[in-house]
Amino acid sequence: MAEAEIGVIGLGVMGANLALNIADNGYHVAVYNRTTARTDEFAASAGELSDKVTACATLEDFVAAIRPPRPVIIMVKAGEPVDAQIAALKPLLAANDIIIDAGNANFRDTMRRFTDLEGSGLTFIGMGVSGGEEGARHGPSIMVGGAEDAWKRVEPVLTAISAKFEGEACAAWLGENGAGHFVKTIHNGIEYADMQMIAEVYGVMRDHLGMDAPTIAAVFSAWSTGPLDSYLIDITAEVLMVQDAHTGRPIADIIVDAAGQKGTGRWSVIESQMMGVPATAIEAAVAARSLSAMREQRALAQAEFGLPAQHDRREGQAVIKDLEKALLAGKVAAYAQGFAVMAAASAEFKWNLPMATIARIWRAGCIIRSRFLDEIATAFTNDPDVANLALTPAFSAMIRDTDASLRRIVAESAMNGMPVPALASALAYFDTYRRARGTANLIQAQRDFFGAHGFARLDAEGEHHGPWGS
Incomplete structure (x- = not known):
């Protein structure tokens, strides 16, 4: 007899x-993994939740264990494995069953899967899930894309298992087809930028101010009580305090400086370019991870060129105060860019993304959760159609307050050879955005000279060409 109210495929x-989160919230869940041994291992470790779990050895048993109409969550590696799993499920499922892809899917794949399933009688949801291992177990941020009636059918389960911020569920329907996975992609792009800027600030303290890991940890810990209060600042303070059991040194000091990436950061950059919306802080963060992987080349380059000489530095506490404000300024840039990309996608794909809701469901559970998001939610509540967060009263005030500090940190870092690509990109973004007349007039003249592309004039309508070569 079918007892489970929902199923999960993929027990990584x-x-x-x-x-386990689903079972913990009182819902009976069927589980299946391609490797039977993993299913058995999971069932054996479920403990007091065992009575809420039905472990299945075959897909046929799995489908039979769920009460129709069946919601089935797929949590497998993005790409072809998802397509293969859907193909295996289709013959076993019935009309009105819901397939929910909860992996880090490319939203364009999600949109294609919606199209592929049209006419099959099956319903599809693309669901972004953020929060890592801890979030999945105790409450992630959940971003849902698909038909609204499909969301309503699974809403009780998804809101129950989501993170809560002051009692409000961090789960929401954001729009049709690929909306949920697109928002998750941009979440991850902002996450890349946030992490990179934190690392840049750490680098200035370590390599310019000569501070050790525990001392830097204390700085981040102090910052966590102010405007930078966030999960990433908290864990940065924590990891910098941890000592390696084998060497007795701070563990951060013996970790190889090559950052991994799984694709979502690159996707966010690609999509920002496709939309024609600058996301320079995110681009810089993705490029920095790629450069970090070039360890042998970097070692050769240092041997060839050495490192720039260190100039006289300001008193340490003055620099640290500026670093805090510079990091806040960079954070404003990254979020402003990310939300601008989402706004462009919302218009292009007719999703009508609810920006204030997105900010609210990111306030708990997800990796970029922070005090900052409350202010973003308020800004979009007050002005849902604002062109850029930088133009809202709260964020324009932040930019004015942090501008001088960001300039000093970027300038001093450049003079001392300290790489701060994301912070420098944030500064360049603000300076370009705030300048009513830029320098693209020269680019237009060049384009017309070599390609007869034409240009607009300030004093006349229509397209014009220059008298080049006359």
Whole structure:
């Protein structure tokens, strides 16, 4: 007899924890993994939640264990494995069953899957899930894309398992087809920028001010009580305090300086370019991860060129105060850019993304959760159609307050050879955005000279060409 109210396919770290979260919230869940041994291992470790879990050895048993209409969460590696899993499920499912892809899918794949399933009688949801292992187990941020009636059918389960911020569920329907996975992609792009800027500030303290890991940890810990209060600042303070059991040194000092990436950061940059919306802080963060992987080349370059000489530095506490404000300024840029990209996609794909809601469901559970998001939610509530967060009263005030500090940090870092690509990109973004007349007039003249592309004039309508070569 079918007892489960929902199913989860894929019992890796995220899938297993999501299934336990579902059971913990009182819902009977069926689980299946392609490797039967993993299913057995999961069932054996479910403990007091075992009575809420039905572990299945075959897909046929899995489908039979769920009460129709069946919601099935797929939590497998993005790409072809998702398509293969859908193909295997289709013959076993019935009309009105819901397939929910909860992995880090490319939203364009999600849109294609919606099209592929049209006429099959099956319903599809593309669901972004953020929060890592801890979030999946105890409450992630959940971003849903698909038909609204499909969301309403699974809303009780998804809101129950989501993170809560002051009692409000961090789960929401954001729009049709690929909306949920697109928002998750931009979330991850902002996450890349946030992490990179934190690392840049850490680098200035370590390599310019000569501070050790525990001392830097204390700075981040102090910042966590102010406007930078966030999950990433908290964990930065925590990891910098941890000592390696084998060497007794701070563990951060013995970790290889090559950052991994799984694709979502690159996707966010690609989509920002496709939309024609600058996301320079995110681009810089993605490029920095790629450069970090070039360890052998970097070592050769240092041997060839050495490092720039260190100039006289200001008193340490003055620099640290500026670093805090510079990091806040960079954060404003990254979020302003990310939300601008989402606004462009919302218009292009007719999603009508609810920006204030997105900010609200990111306030708990997800990796970029922070005090900052409350202010973003308020800004979009007050002005849902604002062109850029930088133009809202609260954020324009932040930019004015942090501008001088960001300039000093970027300038001093450049003079001392300290790489701060994301912070420098944030500064360049603000300076370009705030300048009513830029320098693209020269670019237009060049384009017309070599390609007869034409240009607009300030004093006349229509397209014009220059008298080049006459």
